[in-house]
Amino acid sequence: MRIERLxxxxxxxxxxxxxxxxxxxxxxxxxxxxxxxxxxTLSSSGVPLFTVLGVNxxxxxxxxxxxxxxxxxxxxxxxxxxxxxxxxxxxxTDKATELVYKINLLQEGEQTSAFQVNFTEAxxxxxxxxxxxQNKLSAIQTAMSVGEKIxxxxxxxxxxxxxxxxxxxELLLKxxxxxxxxxxxxxxxxxxxxxxxxxxxxxxxxxNDYLSKDDLMVETPNLTTIELQFEKNxxxxxxxxxxxxEMSLCDTCINVRFKYxxxxxxxPFLLMFGSNVKVIAPIALKNSYQDEVKKxxxx
DNA sequence: TGTGCTAATCCCAGGAGACA
DNA sequence: TGTCTCCTGGGATTAGCACA
Numbered sequence: 001m002r003i004e005r006l007x008x009x010x011x012x013x014x015x016x017x018x019x020x021x022x023x024x025x026x027x028x029x030x031x032x033x034x035x036x037x038x039x040x041t042l043s044s045s046g047v048p049l050f051t052v053l054g055v056n057x058x059x060x061x062x063x064x065x066x067x068x069x070x071x072x073x074x075x076x077x078x079x080x081x082x083x084x085x086x087x088x089x090x091x092x093t094d095k096a097t098e099l100v101y102k103i104n105l106l107q108e109g110e111q112t113s114a115f116q117v118n119f120t121e122a123x124x125x126x127x128x129x130x131x132x133x134q135n136k137l138s139a140i141q142t143a144m145s146v147g148e149k150i151x152x153x154x155x156x157x158x159x160x161x162x163x164x165x166x167x168x169x170e171l172l173l174k175x176x177x178x179x180x181x182x183x184x185x186x187x188x189x190x191x192x193x194x195x196x197x198x199x200x201x202x203x204x205x206x207x208n209d210y211l212s213k214d215d216l217m218v219e220t221p222n223l224t225t226i227e228l229q230f231e232k233n234x235x236x237x238x239x240x241x242x243x244x245x246e247m248s249l250c251d252t253c254i255n256v257r258f259k260y261x262x263x264x265x266x267x268p269f270l271l272m273f274g275s276n277v278k279v280i281a282p283i284a285l286k287n288s289y290q291d292e293v294k295k296x297x298x299x
Numbered sequence: 300t301g302t303g304c305t306a307a308t309c310c311c312a313g314g315a316g317a318c319a
Numbered sequence: 320t321g322t323c324t325c326c327t328g329g330g331a332t333t334a335g336c337a338c339a
Contacts, residue, residue, distance in 0.1 A: 020305070020306085021305080021306070021307090022305080030327070030328085031327070031328045031329070032306090032328095033308095033327075033328060033329075033330095034326080034327055034328070036306080036307070036308085037326085037327085051305095051306060051307080052305090052306080052335095052336085057304080057305050057306060057335085057336075058305080058306085059306085
């Protein structure tokens with residue numbers, strides 16, 4: 001009870017320039033004598049309090065203590081609000097909404113900074129699918145916050161369904177889709193799971209076998225040099241994916257040379273360009289790309 | 300300089316909870 | 320059940336400051 005009052009007196013002092021002992025005794029429903037004892041306790045605990053005698057006197061905190069420890073500058077508040085708004089736009093959470101509300105209350109005077117970064121259709125999903133994804137995001141965040149594992153039914157790209165127990169590590173918004181980076185007990189390694197392909201999941205009871213990030217093996221990418229040739233009219237689109245130094249322009253085409261993790265399937269990316277791309281190297285990729293195109297023609 | 304206001308301090312006492 | 324500790328409150332007094 002007393003500890004709680006001490007803390008509340010400190011908060012009260014932080015929110016008021018100067019208060020009298022009588023005022024504090026009225027607010028906290030204790031005698032002035034008790035308030036003086038509390039002030040003495042706070043002071044001996046290192047809180048820089050000082051009192052002013054006489055008319056207009058009272059108890060107040062050192063200004064530096066107020067500014068350095070317990071307040072944010074307007075610029076810092078704006079950064080916090082922008083960050084929270086960003087998270088709230090991408091992943092709807094009640095907590096983020098509540099925090100934005102509270103920090104807005106802290107802003108002095110009229111708010112001048114409108115939210116300057118907007119996420120309109122951040123993913124490629126249809127609205128109804130996006131709502132389903134938001135529910136999964138929220139459930140996974142809950143699991144991560146309490147250190148729970150989850151059991152998922154996952155449909156791989158080739159259509160095979162597997163039941164897996166995973167330890168969620170991180171949520172990623174990548175190429176217009178949400179992914180869960182998690183340690184998979186079935187594969188005994190870290191894997192990426194696309195949220196739209198997680199068809200069902202359930203929380204598992206807490207155990208003591210939760211691995212820290214440091215305990216997990218980070219897989220090193222197996223980089224291969226890939227050479228592609230694009231039609232010149234694809235230049236604008238190419239800036240979405242490649243660095244200027246990776247592209248070289250000739251009279252009729254654009255050559256692109258870049259490093260890519262060979263364990264990842266690049267064919268869907270290449271097919272996005274239709275007939276406007278040719279695979280130059282490596283030969284294995286060139287052959288698989290041609291096989292894929294042949295299959296599409298046959299179907 | 301006197302008055303009023305407020306902080307600060309001292310002394311005493313009572314209530315509640317822990318403990319032997 | 321008695322003792323101890325902690326917390327609290329009340330009253331009296333002192334001291335500093337502002338103001339008429």
